[in-house]
Amino acid sequence: TQLLEQSPQFLSIQEGENLTVYCNSSSVFSSLQWYRQEPGEGPVLLVTVVTGGEVKKLKRLTFQFGDARKDSSLHITAAQPGDTGLYLCAGPGGTSYGKLTFGQGTILTVHP
Amino acid sequence: DAGVIQSPRHEVTEMGQEVTLRCKPISGHNSLFWYRQTMMRGLELLIYFNNNVPIDDSGMPEDRFSAKMPNASFSTLKIQPSEPRDSAVYFCASSLDLGSFYTFGSGTRLTVV
Numbered sequence: 001t002q003l004l005e006q007s008p009q010f011l012s013i014q015e016g017e018n019l020t021v022y023c024n025s026s027s028v029f030s031s032l033q034w035y036r037q038e039p040g041e042g043p044v045l046l047v048t049v050v051t052g053g054e055v056k057k058l059k060r061l062t063f064q065f066g067d068a069r070k071d072s073s074l075h076i077t078a079a080q081p082g083d084t085g086l087y088l089c090a091g092p093g094g095t096s097y098g099k100l101t102f103g104q105g106t107i108l109t110v111h112p
Numbered sequence: 113d114a115g116v117i118q119s120p121r122h123e124v125t126e127m128g129q130e131v132t133l134r135c136k137p138i139s140g141h142n143s144l145f146w147y148r149q150t151m152m153r154g155l156e157l158l159i160y161f162n163n164n165v166p167i168d169d170s171g172m173p174e175d176r177f178s179a180k181m182p183n184a185s186f187s188t189l190k191i192q193p194s195e196p197r198d199s200a201v202y203f204c205a206s207s208l209d210l211g212s213f214y215t216f217g218s219g220t221r222l223t224v225v
């Protein structure tokens with residue numbers, strides 16, 4: 001089973017601060033996805049990274065896929081209260097094609 | 113499109129009762145996934161279907177859990193009999209095909225007392 005470990009587990013910051021969330025594995029992934037989940041809702045896809053070393057930007061969010069495709073990071077610049085939520089990384093894995101394995105997630109709280 | 117629709121949003125039931133969770137995937141999506149989310153274990157894949165056929169049910173915790181997908185627009189997850197440790201949020205997700213990204217429903221919060 002390919003495991004994804006996320007850190008930190010919890011992050012509580014003030015509005016305007018920068019932060020980075022990490023997603024690591026000992027296995028190589030063909031791609032990794034990042035989702036954000038708000039309370040009472042299901043996860044929503046933010047981005048998919050496919051190529052080793054790839055960097056993708058989504059407004060104030062920057063996603064990077066490691067060169068060896070074993071890790072990824074999410075950096076948020078000038079965090080806003082609206083960024084509050086659970087951030088999950090996910091990658092295809094296991095013996096059955098097509099299923100995603102999710103990390104445990106990082107709970108981010110941005111205080112006004 | 114209305115997205116993935118799950119019902120009910122909340123379910124409170126007594127231990128030993130049968131519980132049925134329902135899911136309508138996005139029209140045209142060929143793959144459907146049932147996940148369970150708890151604080152302790154995070155998101156766990158229970159079972160998934162492709163073209164209405166179960167592909168992998170290795171995540172189904174016990175024989176008390178069963179899932180069906182009688183057609184492309186409907187799936188059910190049934191727990192019989194339910195136990196307090198089944199309390200969790202159950203998510204249904206669909207994707208265009210295997211390997212595509214998921215679209216999740218809003219989940220069913222199940223509480224077994």
